[in-house]
Amino acid sequence: MTSSILRWALIGASDIAATRMVPAMRALGHRVVGVASNSAERAAAYAAANDLPYATTDVDALVGRDDIDAVYVSSTNEQHRRHVEAVVRAGKHILCEKPLATSMEDATAMVDAAARAGVLLAVNHHLPGADTHREIRRLVRSGAVGRPLAVRVFHAVALPPRLQGWRLGGGPGAGVILDITCHDASVVNPLLDGVAIDAVAMSAQQGPWGAQSEDAVVAAIRFADDVLVQTHDAFTVPFAPTGLEVHGEEGSIVATDVMTQDPIGRITLRDRAGTRDIELGDRRDLYQILLDAFAAAVRGEGVPTATGQDGLAALAVAHAVLRSTRTGQREAVR
Numbered sequence: 012m013t014s015s016i017l018r019w020a021l022i023g024a025s026d027i028a029a030t031r032m033v034p035a036m037r038a039l040g041h042r043v044v045g046v047a048s049n050s051a052e053r054a055a056a057y058a059a060a061n062d063l064p065y066a067t068t069d070v071d072a073l074v075g076r077d078d079i080d081a082v083y084v085s086s087t088n089e090q091h092r093r094h095v096e097a098v099v100r101a102g103k104h105i106l107c108e109k110p111l112a113t114s115m116e117d118a119t120a121m122v123d124a125a126a127r128a129g130v131l132l133a134v135n136h137h138l139p140g141a142d143t144h145r146e147i148r149r150l151v152r153s154g155a156v157g158r159p160l161a162v163r164v165f166h167a168v169a170l171p172p173r174l175q176g177w178r179l180g181g182g183p184g185a186g187v188i189l190d191i192t193c194h195d196a197s198v199v200n201p202l203l204d205g206v207a208i209d210a211v212a213m214s215a216q217q218g219p220w221g222a223q224s225e226d227a228v229v230a231a232i233r234f235a236d237d238v239l240v241q242t243h244d245a246f247t248v249p250f251a252p253t254g255l256e257v258h259g260e261e262g263s264i265v266a267t268d269v270m271t272q273d274p275i276g277r278i279t280l281r282d283r284a285g286t287r288d289i290e291l292g293d294r295r296d297l298y299q300i301l302l303d304a305f306a307a308a309v310r311g312e313g314v315p316t317a318t319g320q321d322g323l324a325a326l327a328v329a330h331a332v333l334r335s336t337r338t339g340q341r342e343a344v345r
Contacts, residue, residue, distance in 0.1 A: 015039075015040075015303075015306045015307070015310070016039075016040050016041055016042070016306075017036075017041045017042075017080045017081045017302075017305075017306055017309065018041070018042045018044055018078055018079055018080045018081070019036055019041055019042065019043045019044060019079070019080070019081055019082065019083055020043075020044055020045055020046070020047070020073050020074055020076070020079045020081075020082045020083070020103075021033075021043065021045070021046040021047070021063075021082075021083050021085065022046075022047050022070055022073070022074070022082060022083070022084045022085070022086050022094045022097075022098070023046075023047075023048065023084060023085035023086035023087070023090075023094075023108070024046055024048040024050075024053050024054055024056075024057035025085040025086070025108070026173060026174065027085055027108065027135075028046075028061075028083060028085050029057070029060070029061055031272065031298050032083055032085070032135075032298055032302075033061055034298075035296055035298035035299045035301075035302055036302060038296065038299055039299055039302055039303065039306075041302070041306075043061075043063055044063070044064065044065055044076065044078055044079055045058065045063055045064060045065025045066060045067065045073055045076075046058055046061075046063050046065070046066055046067075046073075047066075047067050047068065047069065047070045047073045047074075048066075048068065049068060049086075050068070051066075051067075051068050054066040054067060054068060070094060070097050071097055071100075071101070074097055074098050074101040074103055075101050079101075079103055080103065080104065080309070081103055081104040081105065081106065081131075081305070081309065082098045082101075082103050082104070082105055082106070083106045083107075083108075083135075084098065084105060084106070084107045084108060085108040085135075086108075087177060087183075087184065088108075088110060088112065088113050088183060088184025088189065089113050089182070089183035089184055091107055091108070091111065091112050091113075091117070091121070092112050092117040092118075092120060092121055095107055095121045095124070095125070095132070096120075096121065096124055098130075099124045099125055099128045099130055099132075100128075102128065102130060103130065104130050104131040104132075104305075104309050105125065105130065105131065105132045105133070106133050106134075106135055106301075106302075106305055106315075107121070107132065107133070107134050107135065107319075107322070108134075108135045109134050109135055109136050109193055109194065109197070109317075109322060109325070110184065110189045110190075110193045110322070110325070110326050110329060111134050111319065111322035111323060111325075111326050112326065113183040113184045113189070115323075115326065115327060115330060115345075118322065118323050118326050119323065121319065122319040122320060122322075122323055125319055126319075131305070131308055131309055131315070132318070132319035133305050133308065133315035133316070133317060133318060133319065133322075134197075134315075134317040134318070134319060134321060134322030134325075135301065135317070136193075136194060136197035136316065136317035136321065136322065136325065137272065137297040137298055137300075137301050137316070138194055138197060138198050138269075138270065138297070139197055139198055139201055139316050139317055139321075140297060140300040140301050140304060140316035141269065141274065141276070141297050141300070142274070142291050142292065142293035142294065142295075143266055143269040143276040143278060143291060144198055144202075144255075144269065145293075146278060146289060146291060147202065147255065147257065147264055147266060147269075147278065148201060148202055150257075150264055150278075150280065150289070151202060151257055151259075151264070154261070155259075155261075155262055155264070155280060155282070156257055156258065156259030156260070156261055156262040156263060156264060156280075156282070157259040157260035157261025157262065158236075158259055158260045158261075159203065159236075159238050159257055159258070159259045160238060160239070160258055160259055160260065161238065161239045161240070161241070161256075161257075161258045162199055162202065162203070162238065162239075162240040162241070162255065162256065162257050162258075163240075163241045163242075163254075163255070163256040163258075164195045164198070164199065164240070164241070164242040164243070164244075164254075164255050164270065165243055165251065165252070165253050165254040165255070165270065166191050166192075166194065166195055166242065166243065166244045166245075166253050166270045167227070167243050167244060167245035167247070167248035167251055167253075168191075168245065168246065168248060168249075168251075168253065169246065169247070169248060169249035170218075170226070170246035170247075175220060178190055178224075178246070179218070179220055179221075179222040179223065179224065179226065179246075180222075180223050180224065181223030181224055185223070185224040186214075186222075186224030186225045186226070186333075187214075187224075187225055187226050187227060187228055187244050187245060187246050188212075188214070188225060188228055188244070188329050188332050188333045188336070189326075189329055189333070190246075191244040191245075191246075192228060192230065192242060192244050192328070192329045192332050192333075193325045193326055193328070193329040194270070194325075195242045195244065195270070195328075196324070196325035196326075196327075196328035196329055197317055197321065197322075197325040198255065198270075199232075199234075199240055199328075200321065200324050200325060200328065201321070202257070203234045203235070203238055203240075204235070205321075205324050206234055206235035207232055207233070207234050207240075207324075207327070207328050207331070207344040208233045208234060208235065208343070208344060209232070209233050209331065209341050209342060209343050209344060210230055210231065210232040210233070210328065210331040210332045210335050210341070210342055210344060211230070211231050211335050211340070211341045211342070212228055212229065212230035212231070212332045212333075212335040212336050213228070213229055213230075213336060214227065214228040214229075214336040215227045215228075217245065217247040218246060218247045222246075225336060226245060226246040226247055227243075227244070227245035227246070227247050227248075228242075228243075228244050228245070228332065228336060229241075229242070229243050230242045230244075230332045230335070232328060232331075232332070232344070242332075252267050252268050253267075253268060253269065253270035253271055254266055254267045254268065254269060254270065255269055255270060261282060261283075262280060262281055262282030262283075263280075263281045263282075264278060264279070264280055264281075265278070265279045265281065266278045266279075272297060272298075273297070274293075274294040274295060274296060274297055275294075276291075277291075278291065300316065301315070301316045301317075304316045327344050327345060328344055331343065331344040331345070
């Protein structure tokens with residue numbers, strides 16, 4: 012395939028597809044052909060609301076269409092493996108919503124199936140493609156802070172009312188760790204070359220909604236060379252900015268408002284020369300950046316913002332954090 016324009020199918024009548032992905036696809040000139048949902052009524056209503064020409068409950072019929080190049084899977088997390096494997100059988104390329112799956116077994120099977128079939132599997136981790144995070148990685152790799160010693164991630168936000176459904180329940184994939192901590196890992200893994208060793212964490216149920224799963228968590232994760240990473244993730248904090256800090260022997264990077272869905276944020280570098288802001292130039296929509304990289308990878312040019320392997324690595328960190336909250340022990344990342 013040589014074109015940058017893709018024809019998409021959606022599996023899952025999701026909020027993220029309607030509010031972020033479909034607008035980004037259309038802004039780039041991509042075509043969204045149709046949607047599949049478990050509910051015929053929901054599929055039809057979603058198609059009407061989002062101006063989609065085709066709605067169905069038959070996933071195989073949708074992904075088997077000749078006018079589909081790629082499929083965006085944003086069904087609930089426990090359905091990802093089943094839906095991704097259906098797309099693999101159809102020989103189409105896949106962009107899967109994070110977390111890649113609810114278990115490492117399922118996620119590994121998905122990555123392996125796509126590799127065997129020779130189709131592209133990418134994960135909708137939008138943050139690594141942001142100009143802010145690309146610049147932070149460049150600064151660290153260029154030696155701006157010397158040897159990294161510690162990373163701090165602030166990703167405590169308020170969960171919007173429209174999303175206060177299954178994320179607060181007790182089902183597979185619920186809770187702040189699989190929803191947000193995996194995003195933290197998608198950023199920190201490439202920053203530190205992806206060698207996470209173990210994690211210890213403590214979670215709580217802080218919100219007023221009677222959540223059946225954790226809605227706040229603090230974790231400490233050890234990476235290779237004894238780099239320590241601290242994360243605070245929550246659905247319960249309405250007024251704090253998000254941010255990421257990298258502290259090394261020769262300097263510190265302090266980035267604010269960078270753990271968001273929007274192309275905002277500021278980076279400050281502090282070292283012996285003083286404190287200065289780092290100039291940023293690319294303020295494109297983060298999902299358009301992700302889709303551009305995906306389309307380029309489909310053409311055989313470059314790699315996605317987050318590959319299937321990247322999604323697997325992020326999930327491994329999140330699962331170690333989740334296990335630690337349940338056992339009270341340090342848990343290996345595996």
